[in-house]
Amino acid sequence: VIQPTATTEHVILTTLPEIDRLIFGEADPFRFEAAEEARLRLSFVRDALLLHREGCPEYGRFLERLGFEVETLQEPADLDRVPQLPTSIFKRLTLTSLPVSAMEKRCTSSGTAGTLSVVWRDRTTLDRLLGSLRVGIGLIASWFDDEAEAINLGPDRQQAGDLWFSYVMSLVELVSPTRHCVDRGELDLAAAAGGLLMALARAAQVALVGPPALAVALAEDIQRRGITVRGGDRLTVVTGGGWKRDRESALDKGAFRRLMVETLGLEGEERVRDAFNQVELNTIVMECEHHGKHVPPWLHVTIRDPRTLQPVPPGVPGLLSYLDPSAASYPCFIIADDVGMLRSDPCRCGRPGRTVELIRRVEQMESWGCAIKMGQAYLQPAG
Numbered sequence: 001v002i003q004p005t006a007t008t009e010h011v012i013l014t015t016l017p018e019i020d021r022l023i024f025g026e027a028d029p030f031r032f033e034a035a036e037e038a039r040l041r042l043s044f045v046r047d048a049l050l051l052h053r054e055g056c057p058e059y060g061r062f063l064e065r066l067g068f069e070v071e072t073l074q075e076p077a078d079l080d081r082v083p084q085l086p087t088s089i090f091k092r093l094t095l096t097s098l099p100v101s102a103m104e105k106r107c108t109s110s111g112t113a114g115t116l117s118v119v120w121r122d123r124t125t126l127d128r129l130l131g132s133l134r135v136g137i138g139l140i141a142s143w144f145d146d147e148a149e150a151i152n153l154g155p156d157r158q159q160a161g162d163l164w165f166s167y168v169m170s171l172v173e174l175v176s177p178t179r180h181c182v183d184r185g186e187l188d189l190a191a192a193a194g195g196l197l198m199a200l201a202r203a204a205q206v207a208l209v210g211p212p213a214l215a216v217a218l219a220e221d222i223q224r225r226g227i228t229v230r231g232g233d234r235l236t237v238v239t240g241g242g243w244k245r246d247r248e249s250a251l252d253k254g255a256f257r258r259l260m261v262e263t264l265g266l267e268g269e270e271r272v273r274d275a276f277n278q279v280e281l282n283t284i285v286m287e288c289e290h291h292g293k294h295v296p297p298w299l300h301v302t303i304r305d306p307r308t309l310q311p312v313p314p315g316v317p318g319l320l321s322y323l324d325p326s327a328a329s330y331p332c333f334i335i336a337d338d339v340g341m342l343r344s345d346p347c348r349c350g351r352p353g354r355t356v357e358l359i360r361r362v363e364q365m366e367s368w369g370c371a372i373k374m375g376q377a378y379l380q381p382a383g
């Protein structure tokens with residue numbers, strides 16, 4: 001019988017797939033130069049492609065019809081050629097690479113158009129998602145697991161159907177003791193403000209987590225009631241989920257951060273961070289102190305021309321698309337409904353690697369729709 005010791009733990013970690021050593025290891029994942037990072041991704045994506053080609057018949061047929069051979073993936077530049085699925089496909093088809101008996105969670109999102117996207121995840125895939133959250137939290141230097149408390153503003157009434165979003169929010173609980181402020185779908189503003197003051201009185205670090213619209217509601221309530229909050233360097237506001245249906249009242253990023261700094265007494269705008277994720281993506285992308293959204297090394301991002309779907313250079317906006325080899329249970333090779341760009345300049349925080357900027361959601365009926373529909377035509381069930 002092998003007793004667990006530091007040595008056996010080390011052995012276990014070194015026999016893990018390389019991607020897991022990056023996601024779960026102690027070393028800072030944001031340490032690689034571009035070429036090294038791209039080579040790692042090439043190997044992760046190749047392994048994932050073999051898995052999904054075998055495991056997911058629809059994706060296997062998709063590759064076949066496009067004449068795509070995994071073996072032709074030789075250079076990091078080839079990654080942009082890997083066939084990707086429009087995320088809308090998850091509204092119509094169940095794409096899985098493992099038997100349902102191996103699955104742990106059926107993840108759904110209401111999306112903005114009202115139709116459900118369904119993505120199945122097994123334990124490994126969920127663990128890696130949580131791992132990516134920890135990696136993102138690592139960008140908040142002062143936030144240590146053992147001394148942080150979280151206030152979860154939760155999804156609001158309008159987003160109650162968005163199960164994926166609440167799930168991602170609930171992951172915070174696994175990282176820090178968490179207080180929930182939503183009662184029967186309603187944010188209890190008084191409880192949130194009280195919880196925040198209590199947490200600041202007893203914990204070294206506090207995170208206020210929720211969608212931006214709810215953070216604004218709390219800030220306005222705090223102002224209205226004349227409460228003084230001294231967040232200083234001990235409070236971090238982490239937003240996620242975007243504005244969704246609250247877009248008419250959406251503040252621009254600068255105005256949002258200033259409101260948070262003023263009402264919560266934060267030492268500066270670096271205490272306000274945004275996290276990005278969507279149900280079809282298995283990695284959470286978090287902002288650094290300079291609001292660069294740092295893409296973890298295992299996640300490949302290609303920005304595509306909306307009409308031709310060809311890759312565009314850094315600094316040029318286009319459709320965001322991903323190759324996420326951290327998903328084992330479904331082919332996470334997707335073209336999203338977001339317009340964004342890869343930054344061409346290095347982030348001011350000095351970390352190497354890529355940062356991505358989200359610009360906006362694609363409106364329905366934009367001209368790129370045709371290109372996406374062509375992609376879908378390859379995915380009609382066989383027959």
Ligand SMILES: [Zn+2]
Binds near residue numbers: 290
């Ligand atoms: Zn940065």
